[in-house]
Amino acid sequence: MSSIDKSxxxxxxxxxxxxxxxxxxxxxxxxxxxxxxxxxxxxxSALATIEKLLNRSVSKERITDDERDATLKxxxxxxxxxxxxxxxxxxxxxxxxxxxxxxxxxxxxxxxxGDAIRATNTSSISITELAAVTGxxxxxxxxxxxxxxxxxxLVEIVMGLETSDATYDKVHALAEAVGKTPLRANDHPGxxxxxxxxxxxxxxxxxxxxxxxxxxxxxxxxxxxxAHPMGPLRLADxxxxxxxxxxxxxxxxxxxxxxxRPAPLLRKMVLAGRLGNKTKQGxxxxx
Ligand code: CAA
Numbered sequence: 001m002s003s004i005d006k007s008x009x010x011x012x013x014x015x016x017x018x019x020x021x022x023x024x025x026x027x028x029x030x031x032x033x034x035x036x037x038x039x040x041x042x043x044x045s046a047l048a049t050i051e052k053l054l055n056r057s058v059s060k061e062r063i064t065d066d067e068r069d070a071t072l073k074x075x076x077x078x079x080x081x082x083x084x085x086x087x088x089x090x091x092x093x094x095x096x097x098x099x100x101x102x103x104x105x106x107x108x109x110x111x112x113x114g115d116a117i118r119a120t121n122t123s124s125i126s127i128t129e130l131a132a133v134t135g136x137x138x139x140x141x142x143x144x145x146x147x148x149x150x151x152x153x154l155v156e157i158v159m160g161l162e163t164s165d166a167t168y169d170k171v172h173a174l175a176e177a178v179g180k181t182p183l184r185a186n187d188h189p190g191x192x193x194x195x196x197x198x199x200x201x202x203x204x205x206x207x208x209x210x211x212x213x214x215x216x217x218x219x220x221x222x223x224x225x226x227a228h229p230m231g232p233l234r235l236a237d238x239x240x241x242x243x244x245x246x247x248x249x250x251x252x253x254x255x256x257x258x259x260x261r262p263a264p265l266l267r268k269m270v271l272a273g274r275l276g277n278k279t280k281q282g283x284x285x286x287x
Contacts, residue, residue, distance in 0.1 A: 004177045006030050011084040011112075013037065013104050014093035017278070018121055020046035021149020022093055024053065027074040028150075029178040034078050034087060043077045050075070053150060081108050088113075089174060091143055093121040096246055101125060102133045109134045117167055119143035123194055124247040127160035127187040137162040141171050144191065145180075147238060155180040160187050189254035194247050198260070201244055204232035205263040208283070215283050233283040236266075237276030245270045 009032040012023050019037070023046065027033045037043050054068040063071075081104075084090060090108055094100050101120060112118065118140045120130055131140035142158025155175040159168060168184065175182035185191045190198060204218050213221070219231020228235075236244050245267060251260035269275075269282065276282030 004173055005088060008088035009034050009086060011036075011081075011087035011090040011108075012093060013081065013090075013108070014095075014121075015039075015042040015046035016093065016095075017147060018145060018149060019093035020049055021147070022091055022121065022145055023075055024050045024071075024150055025178045025180070027071045028054075030074070031178075032074045032076065034076050034083060036078050036081050036084075040077075047072070047075065047077075082111050084108060084111050085113065087116055089117045089119060089171070091119045091121060093145075096123060096125065096243060098125050098129065101130055105130060105133050115139070117141060117170060119171060121145055123243065124190055124250040126189075127158050127163070131160040131162060138164040139167050141167050142185075142187070142191070143171055143175070144193065146193075153179075153181045154193075155182045156185055156191055156193050157182050158185050158187055158191050190247060190251050195251065198244060198247050198251060201232045201236045201239075202248055202260075202263050202266065205236070205266050208233065209263055209265040237282035237284055237286075239276070240278055241266060241269050241275045241282055 010026045011034045012019055013036050015023065015035055015037040023033050023035055035043060051072060054063065054071060057063045058065055058068050090112055092101060092104050094104055101122065105118060109118065116139070118134055120127065120142055121144060122130070122142060123144060127140065127142040131137035134140055137160060140160055141163050142156070142160070144156040144158060146152035146154050157168060157171055157175065172182045189195065204222070207213060207218050208215055215233045219233050222228045222231045230238070245262050248260055248262040248266070252262065273279060274281040277286055280286045
């Protein structure tokens with residue numbers, strides 16, 4: 001197993017819901033984190049959210065004021081990815097669009113050190129396809145975190161066709177160093193997590209569409225009967241209905257089976273701009 005070197009920073013591109021969680025867990029575990037987002041207001045909002053969550057931990061006496069301040073000090077926004085030269089691990093957490101991710105990896109690949117690991121937090125895009133735009137696919141890997149990142153224990157580590165075992169070992173060790181449990185999967189549509197989760201969410205939407213039960217009853221049945229922490233419709237709202245729709249389309253296209261076809265109601269919700277928590281309207285309404 002690889003040993004962990006906390007003297008070298010971590011680079012993150014993307015300060016949305018997933019990116020800010022990834023930034024927080026690395027910074028809280030003692031790593032310096034360099035952060036870039038094309039939209040500078042996303043970084044401001046991410047820092048404000050991280051500070052709010054840390055303040056909450058201070059008020060619950062889980063961390064001290066000094067620990068909060070030290071965590072915030074370890075996070076450095078950068079205006080350009082050219083500042084990622086010294087990072088040991090680069091994590092991309094940008095929009096779930098292949099072309100956007102490829103553009104980022106092409107730019108960052110020119111800057112990163114020859115042995116730095118290139119990781120993507122993609123939930124459904126092929127790791128092998130993204131690795132192919134970089135100079136050394138053996139250093140490329142999927143590092144799939146779960147929302148809300150500071151709370152969820154899992155990191156699904158996804159091996160591309162050419163990812164080396166040395167890259168896996170290092171990322172496994174880094175995931176453990178930030179308090180997560182890494183589990184290994186191979187590059188295949190939806191990996192393990194979304195290949196199983198998305199058909200369940202889609203089926204819940206089909207139940208709603210077919211009038212089998214009200215949303216509250218569908219969610220309550222899965223929470224109380226199956227001990228899920230939240231029902232599938234509320235979970236879809238948390239993930240983002242656009243994200244669920246995109247993942248189902250990848251499963252449907254790449255696995256070629258009707259069972260993965262997105263529910264028409266999901267498509268309509270996305271077209272209407274009802275994307276869940278982030279737009280305050282999804283299967284539920286949020287304050
Ligand atoms: N960010 C940080 N912390 C959060 C949070 C957030 N967005 N939401 C909740 N928390 C924290 C709360 O602050 C609270 O912490 P304390 O114990 O310190 O008070 C703790 O989580 C529990 O929160 P609540 O008491 O408010 O509510 P809860 O017990 O219902 O838990 C939940 C909330 C953790 C979200 C829980 O409902 C849950 O585990 N839901 C399932 C989440 C899930 O399945 N996520 C995976 C989605 S799939 C994905 O992300 C990947 C993909 O590719 C699509």
